[in-house]
Amino acid sequence: MKLRILSCALFVCSLAFAASQGKNNPVSTTSASDIPHLRKQGTATQLIVDGKPFLVLGSQLSVNSASNLDYWKKVVWPRIVAQEKLNTVVAAVSWAKIEPEEGKFDFSVLDGVIRDLRTHNLRLVLLWFASWKNGLSSFAPDWVKRDFERFPRAQIVGGPSPLISAGPGRPRTQIAGSRSIELLSPLSDANRDADARGFAALMRHIKAVDGGQHTVIMIQLENEVGMQGDTRDRSPLANQAYAGPVPKELMDYLEKHKDTLSPELRQVWEAAGFKTSGSWEEVFGHGRPTDEIFMAWNFARYIGRVAESGKAEYPLPMYVNCPQLGFGKEPAPVRGGQSGGPMPDALDVWRAGAPRIDIFAPDIYSPNFEEWCAKYTRSGNPLFMPETNGGRGSSARGLYAFGRHDAIGYSPMGFDRSTTPDNDQIAGYGLIAQLAPLIAEHQGTGTMSAVLLGPNDPPQKIQVGDYTLEVAFLAPRVEPPPQGTPLLSAAIFIATGPDEYYAAGNDVSVTFSPHTPGPPLAGLATVEEGTFVNGRWVPGRRLAGDDAGQGDYLDLRKRLAGDPDRGIQRVTLYRYR
Secondary structure (H helix, E strand, O other): OHHHHHHHHHHHHHHHHHHHHHHHOHHHHOOOOOOOEEEEEOOEEEEEEOOEEOOEEEEEOOOOOOOOHHHHHHHHHHHHHHOOOOOEEEEEEEHHHHOOEOOEOOOHHHHHHHHHHHHOOOEEEEEEEEEEEOOEOOOOOHHHHHOOOOOOEEEEEOOEOOOOOOOOOOOOOEOOOEEEEEEEOOOOHHHHHHHHHHHHHHHHHHHHHHOOOOOEEEEEEEEOOOEOOOOOOOOHHHHHHHHOEOOHHHHHHHHHOHHHOOHHHHHHHHHOOOOOOOEHHHHHOOOHHHHHHHHHHHHHHHHHHHHHHHHHHOOOOEEEEEEOOOOOOOOOOOOOOOEOOOOHHHHHHHHHHOOOOOEEEEEEOOOOHHHHHHHOOHHHOOOEEOEEOOOOOHHHHHHHHHHHHOOOEEOOEOHHHOOOOOHHHHHHHHHHHHHHHHHHHHOOOOOEEEEEEOOOOOOEEEEEOOEEEEEEEOOOOOOOOOOOOOOOEEEEEEEEEOOEEEEEEEOEEEEEEEOOOOOOEEEEEEEEEEEEEOOEEEEEEEEOHHHHHHHOOEEEOOOOOOOOOOOEEEEEEEEEO
């Protein structure tokens, strides 16, 4: 009898403990649809956080800013708080810090970062710096680095060493023959599996501490992966794979998607005769593009397996990022010229090799911003920009990305490096934050677009709703910026009714032309400036005369920075002949 009573008591206690754990750790009952995830809306893909579309207004921290809690609290955290309108921090966690000894994990720094961000209702996009960062392996743990027999390196043949870039005035050293470099070979199962185990432990921990609160909303796997110093890995393992047949999984994908492949990849395959089997050079020909396709496949298979291990624990949206190059566009031996990353030319190879990757994300620092946005939205790839330039012009580029390409998020690099807030970015994010509910509602519906213009660019025509808008650069009514500082104007247009638009931006004029049956001319009926407060339009001044182009064109001449209304206008149109 006493034994039965004791058993019942233990059972009740165990139920009470389980209930308390469920209360303190709500992830135990969290379904996959409750955690941050991606959802299609028309032609757009949206990031859903806590049941609603979420636009990432972020900034990426410097590489090691979140590696020490004292540094985080004294240096980084005050600058995060000062950067108003920011809703997301993009920060790295190091495999070496997470797993300093094989199988032993330390999440204390990450837990502190999550806790601080949560106090200000900020979200976190977490970067997994593990096997590779910018084409090298400096963030791998010491126990991986030291055991080069178990965890083999990639090898290169000749050329300047990517590791001996030397300092100012010191020339690069020419290396002869084949040698290993500080880059874990993507063809090694041991390398891949060690990374995958560490990442699985990370995702399991994030689920335990954050699965019910969703501070962490997306994960980046590695960083700007690619082969440095050569066009491909020349290790014995890699040479054997290169001489062997192209894997059937890749050939099946190429054949199935033959008519929709990226033009660059299709051209390489076509030039070699559209063969459906054979060695890498038999299928794709001899030269750098074939080496890059080979490396893209092996990086993708490796990272795809790491993604699978993490998603089995906690399936947050995951992406890989890439600096934009192209087949044969950059000499491989030059530092920064990497082979095999998810550049636009090779995205189909990555899709075939890593189907669990949700987004291929560009790090755009080049001046042809619009071109790279267009290339990275091919075939429905969602646009998320984890790295780009901050400072003057950044807010204009961000507005364009959200309005023209239905971007999930935008994140200039390194705001924590400066002691002064980026006022241009704050103003731009303030504008986008006001418009966020409207942007989310109209993503993927054909009722929203945007332009990005410089002072020497010709007018652009875009179709939004029932009208064609001709948008031209309009010089601001302010003193010109310092010489050498580029001017950028940007504007977003959202059609909320047959003859109603919201327009926001700076330094453009807009004329409207109808493209549906009826009178051929359009004029401005009502123009009012105002703001959105909690998603509700609060009108300000009603504009006419000089402030509204005499009723002939819309005048958005306010700068994104420095104007309290941020240049938002509501306009209704009428038609006449």
